[in-house]
Amino acid sequence: MPRDRIINAHNRPTSAAYCNFLQLLLVAITLAAALPVVADEISGKFSGVYGHETAISPAESETNFDVQTFAGGPDADSFSQVCERLKRRIEGIWLGDSPAEHWRPACQVVLHASRESYLASVGRSGGQTRGSSLIGRHGNMIVSRRIDLLVDQQGNTSALAHELTHVVLAGGLGGRPLPPWLDEGIATLADPDRKLSRHHRDCREALDRGTAFDLTRLITLQRLSSPNQFPAFYGQSVTLVDFLCDREGPEKILPFAALALEAGYDRALRESFDIDGVAHLERLWLDHVQTGQHPTPFQPVSLRSIP
Secondary structure: OEOOOOOOOOOOOOOHHHHHHHHHHOOOOOOEOOEOOOOOOOOOOOHHHHOOOOOOOHHHHHHHEEEEOOOOOOOHHHHHHHHHHHHHHHHHHHOOOOOOOOOOOOEEEEEEOOHHHHHHHHOHHHOOOOEEEEEEEEOOEEEEEEEEEEOOOOOOOOOHHHHHHHHHHHOOOOOOOOOHHHHHHHHHOOOOHHHHHHHHHHHHHHHHHOOOOOHHHHHHOOOOOOHHHHHHHHHHHHHHHHHHHHHHOHHHHHHHHHHHHHHOHHHHHHHHHOOOHHHHHHHHHHHHHHOOOOOOOOOOOOHHHOO
């Protein structure tokens, strides 16, 4: 979770409408002899895209990430290349044909061996999290990028894709921050399937109990007033982004967001998705949630396989 948004704290089924897209891009994660680094597996909606190998140059990996590890932890240079490949994949999904951004300053990635070390960096409110991202801004200019990750006993960093997605998205609108529901909804699509399944369940339970946000409030919300709102917020946000991706594809999301910030959601929905305003979106989204499929199990790739 980004520490500059919502509260200082801190699945996905593949639907029939998106099958053609996934069939074109679904590639198994492999250990290539020329690239001995194993990328973390990304499950959920874009598992195939995130798992596709992308060649990078040593100069690029040195440019975008500054990794700090711990004694006996993952190799910093190898982990930097993991991050670089994930960055390229995330940019390919959400930024489309836009040229890859070379980050200045580089993104600081801090790997923690213990929860005590992790919480000392992100704060006690992050006690239920395994990753956190922090974007420093001066106006629309990004002046710092940082990701903190807790490495578990098996060597996994399951939050890497989620937090790196936040950092990539931070520059997606020319430095302007995304609305919280979009920022979290997009990043959550990179989460492990078991976590996405929980978010979908939370969304349905909030709707059944009458504790869900109405969509007008959700898309204009800047901060949550209570941690009790987290389940509904995350569940609704990820299912709403998921619905929009199914309708037109992920490449439409950021242009839609830019238009919504300038001209309002009703116009942006009509021009980007042929949806007649927020009320019409709410009806379509509710039907999407009620007919959703169950996600497949997640099997993380251990960072211990990184030399």
